[in-house]
Amino acid sequence: MDTVFIYIVVLLIVLFIWKKNSKSSKQKRLPPCPPGKPLIGNLLDLKGSPHLKFDEWTKLYGPIFSWNVFNTSGVAVNRADLVRKLLTHESLAPYTNDRFSTFQGEYVAWNYKDVLFGRGGENHGRLRKAMHKGLRLYGDGVSTFENTVQLELKRVVKLIKEKDSKDFDPRLIISDSIGNLISILLSGNQIESAEESKRIWKLSDQILLSLRPVFMSIMETAPCLRHIPGPIRNTVQNVLAARDEVISKYYKAARETYEPGKTRGFVDALIKLQEEEMDENGISWLTDEHIKGLIVDMVFGGLMTTTNAILIAILVLINHPACLEKLKNEVLDTIGLDRLPSLKDRENMPYIQAVILETLRYSAHVSVPPPHRCTTDIEFEGYTIPQDSLILLNLWSVHHDPEVWSDPWKFQPERFLDNNGNLLPPEHNLRQSLILFGVGRRSCVGETMARSRMFLYLATLIQHFDLGLPKDHDIISHDPHGYSDTVILQPPQYFITAVPQS
Numbered sequence: 001m002d003t004v005f006i007y008i009v010v011l012l013i014v015l016f017i018w019k020k021n022s023k024s025s026k027q028k029r030l031p032p033c034p035p036g037k038p039l040i041g042n043l044l045d046l047k048g049s050p051h052l053k054f055d056e057w058t059k060l061y062g063p064i065f066s067w068n069v070f071n072t073s074g075v076a077v078n079r080a081d082l083v084r085k086l087l088t089h090e091s092l093a094p095y096t097n098d099r100f101s102t103f104q105g106e107y108v109a110w111n112y113k114d115v116l117f118g119r120g121g122e123n124h125g126r127l128r129k130a131m132h133k134g135l136r137l138y139g140d141g142v143s144t145f146e147n148t149v150q151l152e153l154k155r156v157v158k159l160i161k162e163k164d165s166k167d168f169d170p171r172l173i174i175s176d177s178i179g180n181l182i183s184i185l186l187s188g189n190q191i192e193s194a195e196e197s198k199r200i201w202k203l204s205d206q207i208l209l210s211l212r213p214v215f216m217s218i219m220e221t222a223p224c225l226r227h228i229p230g231p232i233r234n235t236v237q238n239v240l241a242a243r244d245e246v247i248s249k250y251y252k253a254a255r256e257t258y259e260p261g262k263t264r265g266f267v268d269a270l271i272k273l274q275e276e277e278m279d280e281n282g283i284s285w286l287t288d289e290h291i292k293g294l295i296v297d298m299v300f301g302g303l304m305t306t307t308n309a310i311l312i313a314i315l316v317l318i319n320h321p322a323c324l325e326k327l328k329n330e331v332l333d334t335i336g337l338d339r340l341p342s343l344k345d346r347e348n349m350p351y352i353q354a355v356i357l358e359t360l361r362y363s364a365h366v367s368v369p370p371p372h373r374c375t376t377d378i379e380f381e382g383y384t385i386p387q388d389s390l391i392l393l394n395l396w397s398v399h400h401d402p403e404v405w406s407d408p409w410k411f412q413p414e415r416f417l418d419n420n421g422n423l424l425p426p427e428h429n430l431r432q433s434l435i436l437f438g439v440g441r442r443s444c445v446g447e448t449m450a451r452s453r454m455f456l457y458l459a460t461l462i463q464h465f466d467l468g469l470p471k472d473h474d475i476i477s478h479d480p481h482g483y484s485d486t487v488i489l490q491p492p493q494y495f496i497t498a499v500p501q502s
Ligand code: HEM
Pocket: 115, 116, 117, 128, 135, 297, 298, 301, 302, 303, 305, 306, 309, 360, 366, 369, 370, 393, 435, 436, 437, 438, 439, 441, 442, 443, 444, 445, 446, 447, 449, 450
């Protein structure tokens, strides 16, 4: 059975390449391209860690280069100003912000009814607004939700105190807690059991597995294989089962108990918006499937990114005790010990804000975000980017560009502070060289939420504990070159000590 299966897959891939090759593909002045192999192009080059290979090519070919895999061409953009121009300039933006057809968009998100995998167009803009509206529940000044987060943080502090100053792996506690927060945000309810965080993580993990290049190319070439017993069908079934569990828990439950005028969480906010947007025939552009698609985005977009950002910050900080000390002084001077940190404190705490920016720059853990699709031939910086090319934002190279960042591999929050210790303003050249959350029509909808969570988690941990290196475990390097290269870079397992502040 296995041999037949592999035979069919190989045959279909060859047919697909032949079909694509046989189409006329007049290539114009493409950006420089590393030499590849016949048929497969640069496939083998990208087998390992794509972000590291892209960085190598950036050094060889400069700020824009192209590559080819199975005759699909891609263009990588490796400098901050060029990323901004390509995605936001009014003459280019209408053509550079679409996405490709994907299994995740078609099957997991009800035929592109979400933001992340969704195609461009009018609905994409409306859905982004809807998601922002739902997320504003979490934004600055929403005190009820902030109180809920503080309750969750108290639980985290209690769990860490139970470690009794002994070594522990913070991933278990942080990932569970961020899962809980997403659950709370979706439903407005406090966590009922440990199962809820697990349910959310399961969906995120399954989507991540389905993003493996081999699975993606097979589904693109021969989607019918999802009906044949074997690994492809298993992957499809697992991701859809995990999705349906989350939808049943968060969408169906909210819909059944929804009371107009009460907004318990993100899902209620979307149901309310759906009602507000109904036309005279009682039909709303925001369908139930859109609401479900946005729930999938919340889980997949929000979980791994934020959990890893917090874990990276902790790992880097315990390896930089002087930064940790400055941070502790700022937290204790501004907030003290008698109350929990609140988002309002942030404006008086430039150092922690600089630490957050530098953590995200230094690690560039969303190193190569989901590709954009170029919808027509465009001229850019003297090159042609052909229609249907993938556009990849090489954020790893953008954030370690030695022309912009002095000593790019040094963790140095001070680079974002002026001589008086104030945070550089957003229009400063260095701030403009950060593309941490993308730019323009596809920029991250969860940016405010991610930054607020990073702030609250770090400030609360530092307020309550002296964080430090482990006593009985190896010290793990914080160098991002060693992070695992799933879609979002993850630091290796590490241990820390957390001694309660006296
Ligand atoms: C530290 C945390 C995060 C980082 C560094 C990050 C970074 C990014 C980046 C670089 C993009 C791609 C932009 C592009 O394609 O041009 C993106 C898109 C996106 N992010 Fe985030 N993100 C984070 C947290 C979140 C959170 C918490 C959520 C959910 C609430 C979220 C939801 C999304 C969605 C839905 C998109 C797709 C936007 C679109 O295609 O229009 N992200 N993010």
